[in-house]
Amino acid sequence: MQFQLAPNVFEKTTYTTTFVTDLIEDIKSLKIPNQGITHEELVISYGSQFCDLTKQIKQSNPYLFPYSVKDPSKKLVADNIDKLQFLVLDIDDSCTIEQFIKCNTDYKYYLHTTSTHRVAGVDKFRVIFPIAEPMDIADAISRKTAIQDYFSFGGETYLDTSFLIKGRGFVVPVELEHFFEYETQTSNILDLSSFAKGASSVKSTGKKVDAIEGMDDSPEVMKLAQVYIDACENSVITVNNRKCSRNDAFFFLHVEIAKHRVSEEFQIALAHKMNWDQKRNTVEKTVDEARKYCRGIDISALKKKSTNYKVETKKVTYLQADDVQIKDGKKHLLTATTGTGKTTLVLDKMDRKVIFAAPLNSIVEQQALSRDCATLIGCSGVLPASDKITCSYNALIALLDKNDLSDYLIVLDEFHRVLSDGFRLDVMSGLIERLKVKSYTVLCMSGTFDPTHLDCFKFDYHFDFKADRPTREITVLETTGTLDNALVRFLKHLSPSSNNLVLFDDKKKALAIQKALSNIEVISSDSKEDDCHKQILALGEIKGTVITTQVLLEGINLKGIDNIIIVANKYWSEEQIVQFYERDRGRSSKCYLVKKPTKDFESYIPDAYKEKEYQNQFYDEVNNLGVDKLKLLGARDVEKLIRIDGGQVYMNLLYPYHKQKSAMDIANFRKGLTFEKYDYSLTADVESISSLTVAALDKVKNLSQEVMSQSYAQAVEKALNRERYDEDHDSVFNMVTLLLDNGFDKEEVRKIALKRNELTVYKDRLLSADQTLEKAIYKQFVVGEFYTAIDAKAIITKAVTNSPQITVRVNPNHYLKILNRYFHIKRKPTKKGVGIVSIREVHNAQI
Structure with missing residues (x-):
């Protein structure tokens, strides 16, 4: 194995070739000592991430080129570059060193920090992977997308996208003050050929896809093989909605065949049968790569029901x-x-x-x-x-x-x-x-x-x-207006003496409808102590019209219901709909489904319903990421996907099935709700109800906003007394409590909370206090003066260089947000800037 070493990037025509017996040890030996520039000096002199902090280093340090050359007597130019000898990854943000080490344990590599490490508050480092065999540089570049996908979190790569450019060199490691290096203990060498070419990528989990007994005889497998056998030499073959040449289709068809969990011996024999014209001489290798491509896939046994x-x-x-x-x-x-x-x-x-x-x-x-x-x-x-x-x-x-x-x-x-x-x-x-x-x-x-x-x-x-029960009919009502307005109109035409149970899973709009119509009760998670809720549970009877969210969805015995109405503001599954209609055990009530019309092209049945691919791939990513880094995924419902117990991560095995089953139910729902197995049928004549002509219903939207405002005000008052209102307002409780804990009295907090954004500003100020920056800003900005965004940027940037804890952003408007933490400001619509109205004082802060 060999690579090139040049004095610096400007003289890469005067390279020397170095032959390597132990790649990592030789690269480590190239480290050069600190040349008098320390990490602290970089921070003080340059201070922000958009400055060129390494210009001095790059002009004098040697450069490493991970290639061999075709002709050692010629210059190191693009045409002379032959094969990639090792893979170099450049990582500047979005991934910490700790995170990378935790997520990558399968292959041998050497990691070292670069000169800008932690200068702007983020880890910057380089990772060098030896590879199983040297690879033509063009072949390696064709696999770039797959490599980026492999080194990623939540679908986004953390690599510098220029890591694999023909002719790119990398500065030899420099031992600055904060230098860090790490070498894995494994002896496994990365095989670049396992990464797919083009836009597709391979998820490597360390083993090929396992076979399931009996799947070799699957007719779907033989059908896929026949597609290739019947195709002409220059024909275009569609594989999984992708149009491929006959040559490419051979690989992607074998990926689809591998997904059926056939045995490797059977697939190789089938591949030889498909290669009847002997146009391919790498049949075994293609099958091997196709099965590696499916490493992360574990097909469910749904095809062979127990x-x-x-x-x-x-x-x-x-x-x-x-x-x-x-x-x-x-x-x-x-x-x-x-x-x-x-x-x-x-x-x-x-x-x-x-x-x-x-x-x-x-x-x-x-x-x-x-x-x-x-x-x-x-x-x-x-x-x-x-x-x-x-x-x-x-x-x-x-x-x-x-x-x-x-x-x-x-x-x-x-x-x-x-x-x-x-x-x-x-x-x-x-x-x-x-x-x-x-x-x-x-x-x-x-x-x-x-x-x-x-x-x-x-x-x-x-x-x-x-x-043994008679079939129950469901009347589907399609509305041309909004669902809440349609529901109001529908309820107004029901008999005043009727008992009606309504499922409308939008609490705020349900409360708004309660204001628009009289004699309506709303039962939600907040209704535990309401007399109406207690009476329903005790007597098992509905009196008048009751709108419920999920509380009375299932398992509650009810009687005396005249009408059951589901408002499909979300796509309800078959099980949910049946369970709700079965609250009336005597089957004497009329059933209605109020929904918006759907179009034919919205109907679909996803392939994910047949497989557990989503489940396994997600768990592998989460498990590799580690417990302490899960928040970086940015998933709002990550707690639904995984469970943490004693520092270990467990996949919620049911969640993918829920997603897949719901997807199938959505498909059925959009196609018309076929409920034969539950003894339900839909009425043949679908009515249409329009809410456009009912002027009084225009209030509902405004009432909804009014209800939200009232809820917010009640949440603030509860928080002032150290009480929680509900889960939706937990952030309000936390921010109000923070102010009270920092010496604000109730009247001060109430005044601040009247403007909801003010709570966030005070929270940021209290939790992100930086006295050095605070003093500098109060010294530089004058009350009564006007500052443009550019002015604010210049002043704050200068202050931040002496406060490394703060990361300064490039967008000038960010600096106006920083000002808002320390001053009451007033924006001027005619000019891009703000006027300083007064100092925003915070209790217990040393100014």
Whole structure:
């Protein structure tokens, strides 16, 4: 192996060739000592990241070129560059050294910091990978996109995009004051040929895709092979919606074949059969690369549904004790039509110790009102002295963590949540993992659960019952206006004496509708102490019109309902819709679905429904990233995707299935909601309701804003008394509490909170206090004066050079935001700048 070394970039025609026996050791030996420029001097002299901090170093230090040359007697120019001898990565931000080391443990490399490391507050370093074989530079560049994808977080690469340019050199490591180096202990060498060419990339997880027995005979595989066999020599072949030449199609078709988890021996034999014209002489290599390309893919066994779920359905009116035979230490599944008495069976008819867990507290509360059994909603983990216990899923997790529940039958009610609902999905995943650890006796119950869609939890016994009931009709109402206005108009035309249950999962708009119409109750997560909510749970009756979010979605016994209305402001799954309509056990109510019209092109059935590819790839990325760096993903719902326990990361195995199952349900929903398996049918004539002619309904939008303002004001008042209002306003509580803790009195805080942005400004000021910068800014800026953005930038930049903790941004408007932290400012629309009105004083700050 060889590479080129030049005195500096301006003289790279006078290079010398160095032959390397131990690449990393030789490169480490090229380090040059500090030439009198220290890290501290760089910060003081240049101070901001948009200055050229390394010009002095680059003009005098040697340059490293990771290539061999075609002719050693000629200059080191682009035409003379032959093969890439090792891979050099340049990383300037978006990834810390600690993060890189944690995420990259598979291959041998040497890492060293560059001269600008930490100058602007971020890690800047270079990583050198030896490669298995020298590669033609053009071939290496063709794999650049795949390399960038491999070294990435959340879909964005952290590499300097110019890392792989023909002729680029890299400054030899310089031992500055803050120099850092690291070498991996593994002996595995990176194989650049495993990265795909073009726009596609390979996710390397260390092994080829595993085969599944029986998949070699899959007709889909033979169909893919026949596509290539039947194609003419110069024809274009479409593979996975990509148009390819016949030559490229050979590789991508084998990627698709590998996804079916066929054996490698079978795939090689099939590849030779496809190569009937002997145009390809690298058949085995192509198959090997295709199977490596699929390393991150683990196809679900959904194509071969497990036989232990084939249970003949038995028609019943109500379930009896001998219908479900419970075996100790086994996992049981009970699927039965809603209203056939599943809860009554386990709590009243079974003569054994039972812990009955439900996903919603309202379900637990209703059972507690109608039965003499212990109720546990909190998460104390204290086991009540009772043979029959009802609790939430959260409470059950606490019980499992602190007690041995082997003597109990653990019942999970509304088990379809694992597939059809994202609510508390992280709880469901953690709960199932705990139940898999020991041989607990478990009974999962649902009226709408399809066990073949859950691959991570196997049942020993499945009892399936169906009630003999007439088909229920659903009337679909399509609106040309907004859904909230359409709902108001629809409710106005219902009989004033009717009892109506409405599912509208938008609490703010529901409260606005409550103001627009009289005699409407809104039941949401905030309604636990409302008399109306308590009465519904105690009596199981709806009086008047009740709009609910998810609280009465399922598991609640109700009667006396005349109309059930779902407002589809989101795409509800089949399970959710059926569960909600089944709140009326007598099937005497009329069912309506209010939705916006959908177009044919919006209908789709995603391929992800068939595979677990998303699940495995996401978990690999998260697991490599590490617990302490997860926030860098920027995922708002990352806690739904993963679970952290004792410093370890666990994938919520149910979440990908939820996404995939919901995607399938959306497809069905948009195509018209076919509910034959639930004994539901849609009315043939779809009505249209238009809200455009109802002038009074224009108030709803304004009322919604009014409700939001009132909620914010109430949240502030609660926070002033050290009380939380609700989860949506936790940030308000935190900021108000911060001001109170820093010596502000209630009146001061109330005045600040009237302008919501002011709370954020004061929070930044208190949490990001920098006395050096503060003193400099108060000294430089004068109250009453006007400053343009450029003026502010110049003054603050000068101040920041003496305050390395602050990262200065290039955009001048950022400096006006910094001013806003320290002064009350007034922007002038005619000029790009601000006037300093007064000093923004903060308690306990030393000015």
